[in-house]
Amino acid sequence: MRIGEAAAASGMTTKTLRFYEASGLLPATERATNGYRDYGADITARLDFIRRSRTAGLTLAQIRDILQIRDVGEAPCMHVRDLLARQLADLDRQIGELVALRATVAEFHDAASEPDLAACDPDRICSYL
Incomplete structure (x- = not known):
């Protein structure tokens, strides 16, 4: 899924997705031969989690910590x-x-x-x- 599709599916902007990637909230994506970001299908669930976390008032650093715990396979x-x-x-x-x-x-x-x-x-x- 390209960045525009992921942004549209999550209700965010492409600029936000790039920022989240640079901030370590999103893993570095594979790039297609044309240089476009190619996100996996699980990106929408991750973006939804980030949005809910922000709604709860969590900071980006707190969200990053949560995602890092999940990314190593722990709950x-x-x-x-x-x-x-x-x-x-x-x-x-x-x-x-x-x-x-x-x-x-x-x-x-x-x-x-x-x-x-x-x-x-x-x-x-x-x-x-």
């Missing part, structure tokens, strides 16, 4: 489970930080919604912040 499932657990913990932390940030911005907004120009301090850039 990466426990490694993936641990990565997903860390990802969930990171997301929970970020959500907590965003909730706190939202509360702070809401306080500032509430203060700005009822302006008291007489209380405006000329030594400050803006009394709302």
